[in-house]
Every structure is written in C-alpha cells, then in structure tokens.
Amino acid sequence: MPQVTWKGVITFGLVSVPVQLYAATEEHSGPTLHQTHAKDGSRIRLKRFCEAEGVEVPYGEVVRGYEAPDGRRVVLEESDLAELPLPSKKIIDVLAFVPADSIDPMMLARAYYVSTADKAPAKPYVLLRDALLESGQIAVTKVTMRTRESLAVLRVRGDALVLQTCLWPDEVRSAEGCAPDESVAVRPQELRMARSLMDTLSEDFDLSALHDEYQQALEQLIEAKLSGVETPHGEEPAATAGAEVIDLMAVLRSSVKAAKEVHGRGAAPAEAAPEGAAGTGAATTTTAKSAAKPAGKGGVKKGPAKKGATKAAASAGAEAPAKKATARRAAPRRAS
Missing domain, CATH: 2.40.290.10 (Ku70; Chain: A; Domain 2)
Structure with missing residues (x-):
C-alpha cells in the first residue's frame, strides 16, 4: 500500500x-536527465544564494515569502499557513x-x-x-x-x-477561436466513410497494452551511449498535407483499406459517390471507370460487349447505357 x-x-x-x-x-x-556542461560532461548544480548576504543558504533555512508590487516583503512561516x-x-x-x-x-x-x-x-x-x-x-x-x-x-x-x-x-480557458471560422459542409458519404474508419481502428483495441514508447527509446539511447555503440535512429515522420487541398474521400478510402489490412479483414468495400457530387474530383471518375473493368473481363463474350465498351470510352455520355448493355448480356451467361 x-x-x-x-x-x-x-x-x-x-x-x-x-x-x-x-x-x-x-x-x-x-531516466533522470541532469543539466550538464557540454564542454566536459560534468554536472551543473543549482545553489540557493541569499541576495543580501551573498552566501549559500541551507534548505532548512528556506521559507516562503511574498513581495508586494510596491517592494514590501513578508515571510510566511509554516505555522502561519497551518x-x-x-x-x-x-x-x-x-x-x-x-x-x-x-x-x-x-x-x-x-x-x-x-x-x-x-x-x-x-x-x-x-x-x-x-x-x-x-x-x-x-x-x-x-x-x-x-x-x-x-x-x-x-x-x-x-x-x-x-x-x-x-x-x-x-481556471478552464475558453475554446473560442480554436474551431475553424469558415462554414464547412461534410457530405454524408464522407461521414459514413469516417465512421467506417473509426469502427475499423477500434477493433480489438486494448488500452492496457499501450506503453510509453518515448521512455523506452530514451533508455535505449542512453544504453547505446554508455556502451559506445551506434545510437538507434527512428524513421522520419511523414510530411503533413498542411494547407494543401486534398481529396478527402480518397484519403478516407485509403485509410479504411490500410486499417482493415492491419486487422486482417482485407480491403475496404468501394463506396461510390453520387454523380455530380462536389469535391470528389478526378479520383471519383477514376474509381468509377476502374469498377467497370471487372464486368467486361468476366464471363461476357467478346464482340458486342467489347464494341459497346469501346464506344463508352469514346463518349462519356454513353458510358451508362454501355454498362446496362453489358449487364443484360452477362445475365444469361451467369444463369447457365
């Protein structure tokens, strides 16, 4: 106890x-780190000196005091505080x-x-x-x-x-001015993807398994210095995006995929954004085109389907009809 x-x-x-x-x-x-003279590695110690007498004062003679703005001073004994x-x-x-x-x-x-x-x-x-x-x-x-x-x-x-x-x-300061000033609209797709990432990262989380990695690294560094061997070096942290404009949905998808791979669940399911949604940029178009490729490579015959896909690639407006045509052709073959 x-x-x-x-x-x-x-x-x-x-x-x-x-x-x-x-x-x-x-x-x-x-490990306790001390102030040390860089020139020769010797310890630097602080001493208590009396301003009036210019001598070192033992700790037993040190008490608390207060100095008023006008220069007046008072000494507070332990009995006063008690x-x-x-x-x-x-x-x-x-x-x-x-x-x-x-x-x-x-x-x-x-x-x-x-x-x-x-x-x-x-x-x-x-x-x-x-x-x-x-x-x-x-x-x-x-x-x-x-x-x-x-x-x-x-x-x-x-x-x-x-x-x-x-x-x-x-004693708790106000948070005024800390939140973003501008009005930001978060789309439902982004919120769902963020929640998916939260759920994936939280799987099998064990708070008791966490430990102080800095203290462990510091102990290894000190041991290496004492032993005269090469000191360990960590990896450089990845550069942050800062104020750079990023495709938030693409980053969220990549994060969910990486988190699920770590947890052994494979890749994250693709979540398509609605047509015309703002903020998806080229990443959304690329994802949609990539998703159409497996349908053409499946059990569908070459020929009419291939020609339909070629026309769809030549004209963005015909992409949706081409997909429907491919699906109609593929359905009987899957049933057979």
Missing part, C-alpha cells in the same frame, strides 16, 4: 466518514450530488483512492459508496491539500471511493 497522503473526514449532512487518501496514479519518470481558517482543511465537505456527466473532463486533475481510517467503522463508507453507485451520481466537494484548497469530486471505482481534485471553473 502506498504512503498515506491525507487524513480527514468526509461529511455529508450529519454523516461523517473518517478516511485517508492514497495516490491513485503514478507517472513514469524514466492556522489559516479553512473549513476544508481536514474535512472533505460534500456540497452536492450531481450526474456524473455534469463535470467537464477538462476540470479533472489528480486522483486519490479513499480508504477508511484506521479502526473506523466501515458502514458509513459503504453507505456513501452504494448510494453513489445506485444513483449514478458523483459528489462535488471541497478539500484542502498541501496549503491549497481544491474543488474535488467523489466517485466510485470498483469497490472503492475515488477523490479526484478539479480545477476551479474559472
């Missing part, structure tokens, strides 16, 4: 739940119960597992957990940790309660 981060009480109404918090997550630190009149200092005060989707995920920050305190009764904990689980709600709370008061939510994960600190609403 990790080290206890905080001890206090959850209160909702007159119900009190003595609890303690444990960090629920840990970030991969990877005596701040905050009701949420040792209490996780439940303010309200709200639907789980009413909190913007942008506000969520650090997560902590909530455990019952030593020798505390388990029933109040279980009561709060089961009430949250049955209602599908989360509890909005306030808590003070490390001299900072935070908004937080209580929710259920498995059999445990989780406290997740949040940003205050005014």
Whole structure:
C-alpha cells in the first residue's frame, strides 16, 4: 500500500466518514536527465544564494515569502499557513450530488483512492459508496491539500471511493477561436466513410497494452551511449498535407483499406459517390471507370460487349447505357 497522503473526514449532512487518501496514479519518470556542461560532461548544480548576504543558504533555512508590487516583503512561516481558517482543511465537505456527466473532463486533475481510517467503522463508507453507485451520481466537494484548497469530486471505482481534485471553473480557458471560422459542409458519404474508419481502428483495441514508447527509446539511447555503440535512429515522420487541398474521400478510402489490412479483414468495400457530387474530383471518375473493368473481363463474350465498351470510352455520355448493355448480356451467361 502506498504512503498515506491525507487524513480527514468526509461529511455529508450529519454523516461523517473518517478516511485517508492514497495516490491513485503514478507517472513514469524514466531516466533522470541532469543539466550538464557540454564542454566536459560534468554536472551543473543549482545553489540557493541569499541576495543580501551573498552566501549559500541551507534548505532548512528556506521559507516562503511574498513581495508586494510596491517592494514590501513578508515571510510566511509554516505555522502561519497551518492556522489559516479553512473549513476544508481536514474535512472533505460534500456540497452536492450531481450526474456524473455534469463535470467537464477538462476540470479533472489528480486522483486519490479513499480508504477508511484506521479502526473506523466501515458502514458509513459503504453507505456513501452504494448510494453513489445506485444513483449514478458523483459528489462535488471541497478539500484542502498541501496549503491549497481544491474543488474535488467523489466517485466510485470498483469497490472503492475515488477523490479526484478539479480545477476551479474559472481556471478552464475558453475554446473560442480554436474551431475553424469558415462554414464547412461534410457530405454524408464522407461521414459514413469516417465512421467506417473509426469502427475499423477500434477493433480489438486494448488500452492496457499501450506503453510509453518515448521512455523506452530514451533508455535505449542512453544504453547505446554508455556502451559506445551506434545510437538507434527512428524513421522520419511523414510530411503533413498542411494547407494543401486534398481529396478527402480518397484519403478516407485509403485509410479504411490500410486499417482493415492491419486487422486482417482485407480491403475496404468501394463506396461510390453520387454523380455530380462536389469535391470528389478526378479520383471519383477514376474509381468509377476502374469498377467497370471487372464486368467486361468476366464471363461476357467478346464482340458486342467489347464494341459497346469501346464506344463508352469514346463518349462519356454513353458510358451508362454501355454498362446496362453489358449487364443484360452477362445475365444469361451467369444463369447457365
């Protein structure tokens, strides 16, 4: 079990739940990189100096302070901070119960597992957990940790309660100006193809199998440097299209095809755009012509069908009748 981060009480109404918090997550630190002198590779260390005395100050003599805009300074001792009149200092005060989707995920920050305190009764904990689980709600709370008061939510994960600190609403910046200004019309064919790509990429997806590839590559680079061997080099990233005008449908078709090949399902089915649809360009015409070729190469006799196809190639307006004629000729042979 990790080290206890905080001890206090959850209160909702007159119900009190003595609890303690444990960090629920840990970030991969990877190899620790130091500031180093490029000339000889020696370490560069930072030291704390007193401006007035010009001497190095031990860490034990360092406290927090504040300098006002007019130059006045105050020193804040740990005792000053400990005596701040905050009701949420040792209490996780439940303010309200709200639907789980009413909190913007942008506000969520650090997560902590909530455990019952030593020798505390388990029933109040279980009561709060089961009430949250049955209602599908989360509890909005306030808590003070490390001299900072935070908004937080209580929710259920498995059999445990989780406290997740949040940003205050005014700490989340507006997204104004981030979305494209111009009005863009997305055609139904493009949307269907995009959904097909989404479904294909999501097949057999296992989130738990993902890992930090940068940390792994960094460790390999350091090991190669220590061993005096050639350092590994990754492939150059493909150039992005940028502002270049592209055939979106063609790109989507290629993406779906590649994704299905990776998942072992073969090529994606062709999706023809309606005649006269804007934005398909030459790629749509080429696809339509290519699709007509297998019909001429099938079980159809050479001769009349071939002549009809030749006329269709000479005149774009006759392409549709030629296809119908080919289909009529092919039908009796397929039936025999």
